[in-house]
Structure formats: structure tokens, C-alpha cells
Amino acid sequence: MLRSTPPTQFTARGKSHQLPQYLPDATLGVVRHLTSQEVANLGIKGVVVNTYHLKTQPGTEVLNRFQGIKNFMRWPGLVVSDSGGFQLFSLIQKNPRLGRIVAEGVVGYSGPNQQHKTLFTPEDSIKIQFQIGSDVMICLDDFTPPTADAKRLAESVIRTTNWAARSKVEFERQLEIAGFSGWDDPKRPRLLAPIQGHNHLEWRRQSAEALLEIGFDAYGLGGWPFTAEGKFDYEFCELNAQLTPEPFLRFALGVGTPQNIVRLFGMGYRLFDCVLPTRDARHHRLYIWAESLIKLPKTANELQQLEAETNPWVQSLYINRGVYAQDESPLDRHCDCPTCQTYSRAYLHHLFKVKEGLAFKLATQHNLRFYARLMEILAVQN
Ligand SMILES: [Zn+2]
Numbered sequence: 001m002l003r004s005t006p007p008t009q010f011t012a013r014g015k016s017h018q019l020p021q022y023l024p025d026a027t028l029g030v031v032r033h034l035t036s037q038e039v040a041n042l043g044i045k046g047v048v049v050n051t052y053h054l055k056t057q058p059g060t061e062v063l064n065r066f067q068g069i070k071n072f073m074r075w076p077g078l079v080v081s082d083s084g085g086f087q088l089f090s091l092i093q094k095n096p097r098l099g100r101i102v103a104e105g106v107v108g109y110s111g112p113n114q115q116h117k118t119l120f121t122p123e124d125s126i127k128i129q130f131q132i133g134s135d136v137m138i139c140l141d142d143f144t145p146p147t148a149d150a151k152r153l154a155e156s157v158i159r160t161t162n163w164a165a166r167s168k169v170e171f172e173r174q175l176e177i178a179g180f181s182g183w184d185d186p187k188r189p190r191l192l193a194p195i196q197g198h199n200h201l202e203w204r205r206q207s208a209e210a211l212l213e214i215g216f217d218a219y220g221l222g223g224w225p226f227t228a229e230g231k232f233d234y235e236f237c238e239l240n241a242q243l244t245p246e247p248f249l250r251f252a253l254g255v256g257t258p259q260n261i262v263r264l265f266g267m268g269y270r271l272f273d274c275v276l277p278t279r280d281a282r283h284h285r286l287y288i289w290a291e292s293l294i295k296l297p298k299t300a301n302e303l304q305q306l307e308a309e310t311n312p313w314v315q316s317l318y319i320n321r322g323v324y325a326q327d328e329s330p331l332d333r334h335c336d337c338p339t340c341q342t343y344s345r346a347y348l349h350h351l352f353k354v355k356e357g358l359a360f361k362l363a364t365q366h367n368l369r370f371y372a373r374l375m376e377i378l379a380v381q382n
Pocket residue numbers: 331332335336337338339340341365366367369
């Protein structure tokens with residue numbers, strides 16, 4: 001049980017942001033198929049961009065010219081920049097010829113025979129995040145898959161601590177260059193450190209304690225919250241939450257399904273980012289409130305009760321199924337998104353069938369509104 005209350009807002013660059021928040025993936029400075037204004041109109045308050053990808057395209061020269069990603073993509077809300085670590089490690093794990101992790105940072109090999117060698121360090125990641133101009137920056141960490149053995153976990157925790165310490169030094173150096181008065185400046189961006197150690201109690205505790213000692217604004221749920229059998233590991237998430245007491249902001253990195261989010265909200269997590277709603281929308285999978293629900297929950301308590309008692313309270317509607325070809329009803333009768341307010345299931349089914357780009361937009365809008373609505377309900381405490 002939580003001893004104190006998690007924060008209901010936090011400030012970054014002098015601006016206050018309401019919690020909880022779900023942040024869709026805008027890896028390359030765009031939530032795919034939508035304009036920034038369309039995303040904001042859905043009630044989405046923040047996005048996550050990717051440092052490593054933005055460094056490659058459009059590149060730091062363009063980012064500097066536009067004074068950061070917010071102005072470039074005309075996004076009025078919160079921007080969190082991911083360090084790029086997860087993408088690099090996924091790449092290396094899939095194909096070890098593409099790079100390796102060393103004490104200094106991540107070495108990448110490219111070119112036809114992997115003859116080009118580049119080094120991406122924790123310092124590089126912070127420098128680029130300043131050029132991106134994000135509100136919350138994330139330290140480069142050494143990510144491990146659930147299958148990592150004890151030796152690899154230990155290595156990951158030690159390296160993550162070292163890299164976080166180096167990131168903070170670089171962060172403070174960049175604050176000075178950018179004209180902030182230092183760590184205590186209320187107008188500065190925030191810095192988050194992911195905790196590693198997978199589900200190994202002792203290593204995760206050591207990781208959290210070492211990072212708390214260095215001192216960050218927020219702490220992330222690092223690693224994959226899944227068991228070796230592929231089941232979502234709530235115990236792991238609970239432990240991670242207990243290791244980062246209030247008033248720190250807890251970010252459930254990469255989480256999750258609507259059910260995962262409601263459960264982790266109960267553990268004190270207040271920031272969530274996940275590719276599921278946008279990626280699923282592109283693959284015809286739409287999130288809808290269970291058709292058996294007479295009315296929607298209005299408060300965090302009611303939603304948590306629903307999660308505990310009703311199975312399922314959220315359903316998947318696969319719009320490409322033939323059964324929807326003549327269905328005149330909206331995707332979800334409880335939804336107030338522009339898609340549900342205007343079009344039928346039959347029309348969206350038809351757009352997907354003729355491979356019309358508008359299908360992706362209408363589906364993405366709906367799924368993002370579902371997640372934004374979840375946040376609006378969770379924000380109401382009783
Ligand atoms: Zn809708």
C-alpha cells in the first residue's frame with residue numbers, strides 16, 4: 001500500500017503539467033497519420049520523441065534552426081525525449097553485427113560490411129536532447145531482455161548507474177550553457193533515470209538506491225515488465241514503485257494496455273507511453289468500452305473497481321472483419337472522438353478494405369481518444 005499520495009502535477013521548463021498522462025509515440029516528431037493539432041484536440045497532452053532517430057533525421061542542424069522539436073512540429077504540449085537506448089539495444093539484440101555495448105557507450109556498425117563505426121555516449125544523448133528542447137529528458141541506460149542471466153543483470157545495473165551519473169554531469173553542463181541557473185532553477189527541463197535489474201529483487205533495489213543517491217526528478221520502469229513466459233509482471237512493477245518513494249514522479253516506460261495502465265496507476269505510476277494504440281489502429285484493432293457497460297466510470301476509484309470486477313471492461317474490435325461491412329453503428333457508442341461522432345463501422349471497414357490512408361487516421365484518432373479518456377477518468381480522485 002502507498003504511504004503517501006503520488007503527485008497530481010509536475011513542472012518542467014516553468015510550465016505545470018497535469019498527471020496522469022499517456023504519451024503517444026511520436027518517434028520522428030509526428031504521431032503517424034495525424035497533425036499535432038489533431039492530436040491535441042483528442043485531449044492528448046504530451047508525446048514521446050526519440051533522440052537517436054531525430055539525430056539521424058531531420059538531424060541536429062534542422063532542430064537547432066527551429067529551436068527544437070516543439071516549434072518544428074508545432075506541438076503545444078509536453079515533450080519527453082527517449083534516450084535512444086532501447087532502440088539501439090533492440091537493434092543489436094536482433095543482429096549483433098550492428099553494434100555492441102561498451103563502458104563508454106553504444107558502438108554502432110553500419111555500411112555494406114559494417115565498416116563504419118560510430119559511438120553514441122550518454123553525454124551525446126543528453127546534448128541532443130537539449131537540441132530537441134524536450135521537457136523531460138531520459139538518461140541512456142543499459143537495457144536487458146527478460147532472458148538475461150545474473151552476470152548480465154549485474155553488468156546492466158552497474159553500467160546504468162555509471163551512465164546516469166555521467167548523464168547528470170552533462171545535463172548540468174548543458175543547463176549552464178543554455179543559461180539556466182542550475183539544478184534548482186524551476187524553469188529547467190527535468191531529468192529521468194530508468195531503473196534496471198529486471199525482476200531480480202536485489203539488483204533492482206541496488207539500481208534504485210544508486211540512482212536515488214545521484215538524484216533525479218523522475219524514475220522510470222526500466223526493462224521489460226514481462227515474465228519469461230511472456231505474461232505481464234505486475235509484481236516487478238510494484239517492487240519498482242516501492243523503490244522510488246514520493247514525491248518522485250514514476251514513469252511506466254513502454255506501458256501498456258488499458259488494463260496495465262489502470263493497475264499501474266494504483267501502484268503510483270503517473271506517466272505512461274506506449275506504441276499499442278497507434279500501432280494497433282494501423283492493424284485494424286480498435287479499443288472500445290465493453291458493450292455490456294451501461295455507463296462509463298467517472299473517477300479513478302470507479303475505474304479501478306471496474307478493473308477488479310469486470311472482465312473485460314475494454315474490448316478489441318477488429319474492424320476488418322466481414323461482420324462490420326454493413327454495420328451502421330459507430331465504433332464505440334461511448335466514444336466522443338471525431339471518428340465515432342461522424343462515421344459508421346461500415347465506412348471504416350470499407351476504407352481499410354480499399355487501403356485508403358484516411359482509415360489509418362480515423363482509427364488512430366479513435367484509439368488515442370480512448371487512452372486520453374482513461375487519463376481524464378484517472379485524474380478524478382474521490
Ligand atoms: Zn471513437
